[in-house]
Amino acid sequence: MKQGFYWRCLFFIAGIIVLSLGVALTIKGQTIGVGSWDVLHIGLYKNLGLTIGAWSIIIGLIILAIDSMLSKRLPKIGTYLDMFLTGIFIDIFLYVLPNAHNLLEQTLSFVVGIVLLGIGCGMYMVANLGVGPRDTLMLLLVRRLGWSVNRARTTMEVSVAVVGFILGGPVGIGTVFMAFGLGPVVQWALKWNEKLFYRAAGVESAVI
Numbered sequence: 001m002k003q004g005f006y007w008r009c010l011f012f013i014a015g016i017i018v019l020s021l022g023v024a025l026t027i028k029g030q031t032i033g034v035g036s037w038d039v040l041h042i043g044l045y046k047n048l049g050l051t052i053g054a055w056s057i058i059i060g061l062i063i064l065a066i067d068s069m070l071s072k073r074l075p076k077i078g079t080y081l082d083m084f085l086t087g088i089f090i091d092i093f094l095y096v097l098p099n100a101h102n103l104l105e106q107t108l109s110f111v112v113g114i115v116l117l118g119i120g121c122g123m124y125m126v127a128n129l130g131v132g133p134r135d136t137l138m139l140l141l142v143r144r145l146g147w148s149v150n151r152a153r154t155t156m157e158v159s160v161a162v163v164g165f166i167l168g169g170p171v172g173i174g175t176v177f178m179a180f181g182l183g184p185v186v187q188w189a190l191k192w193n194e195k196l197f198y199r200a201a202g203v204e205s206a207v208i
Contacts, residue, residue, distance in 0.1 A: 008127040008128065008129060008197075009127070009129070011123050011127040011193065011197055012078060012082075012124050012127035012129045013085070014123055015119075015120045015122070015123025015125070015126075015127065015193075016082060016086055016120065016124050017120070018116050018123060019086065019117055019119075019120025019123075019124060020085075020086050020089030020090045020120070021113075022113045022114065022115070022116030022117030022118070022119070022120055023035070023090050023113065023117060024089075024097055025097065025109045025112055025113030025116065026038065026109070026110050026113035026117065027042070027052065027094060027113075028098075028099060028106070028109045028113070029100055029105075029106040029107060029108070029110030029111075029113060029174070030042070030106070030170040030172075030174075031106040031170070032106055032107055032172050032173060033170055033171055033175035033176070034170055034172075034174060034178070035117075035175065035178040035179075036156075036158070036161035036164070036175060036179060037059070037134060037164075038052070038164075038169070039160065039164030039165060039169035039170060039175060040055075040160045040161070040164035040167070041055040041059065041169075042164065042168075042169040042170060043164040043167025044164075044167060046168045046169070047167050047168065051094075052091065052094060053086075053087035053089075053090040053091030053094070056083075056086060056087040057083055057084055057086075057087035057088075060083035060132070060133035060134075061083070061133075063133040063134065063136060064079065064136065066137075066140070070140065070144070071140070071143075075136060077129075077130065078127075078131075079131060079132065079133065079136065080130075081129075081130070082124065082130060082131070082132045083132060110174050114177070114178070114181075115185065117182065117185075118185030118186045118188070118189045119189045119192075119193070120189075121186045121189060121190070122186060122189030122190040122191075122193040123193050125186075125193075126190060126193045126194050126197050134156070137156060138152045138156055139152075141156065154179070157179045161175055161179070
């Protein structure tokens with residue numbers, strides 16, 4: 001049991017690091033466009049300062065506060081760790097990674113970022129230590145409004161992208177791809193990471 005928990009922690013932390021690297025790479029390739037939430041984070045950064053990672057944390061805190069008030073329960077500790085660590089690592093990677101100077105470099109950065117983002121999501125999800133604030137908001141919409149997961153996610157993604165665009169965040173074909181194409185990447189990565197986790201932890205199944 002202890003061995004399984006240690007592997008869960010390892011997959012959780014490693015997944016967040018890989019995910020954050022993926023997000024940073026997509027931001028470095030922002031000429032192509034970035035994910036909906038990063039459109040918002042970048043727009044807030046341009047208008048109000050702080051850092052992109054800091055805005056990721058702040059928006060996450062607002063979402064969790066709303067969810068806690070409505071559901072009258074606190075999220076798992078992993079949700080808070082996900083929120084803070086992701087914001088911190090995004091800023092670290094944005095600082096250390098070189099800028100992409102032309103369209104080819106921007107496209108390559110975006111594509112590699114998408115792949116790493118999907119792999120990172122699969123890694124931290126298989127650990128089952130808590131979902132991120134954005135997924136918490138999606139589930140809140142499903143519970144409160146009776147929407148399907150697909151409708152809740154699409155509405156959420158489009159809404160934050162529009163607000164972010166108004167604030168000056170970058171929107172492009174990559175934003176559309178992230179909204180509709182990231183899901184299959186995450187699904188593939190989740191199955192791949194499940195097998196990796198089973199083998200590493202010596203268990204027959206993981207609770208997702």
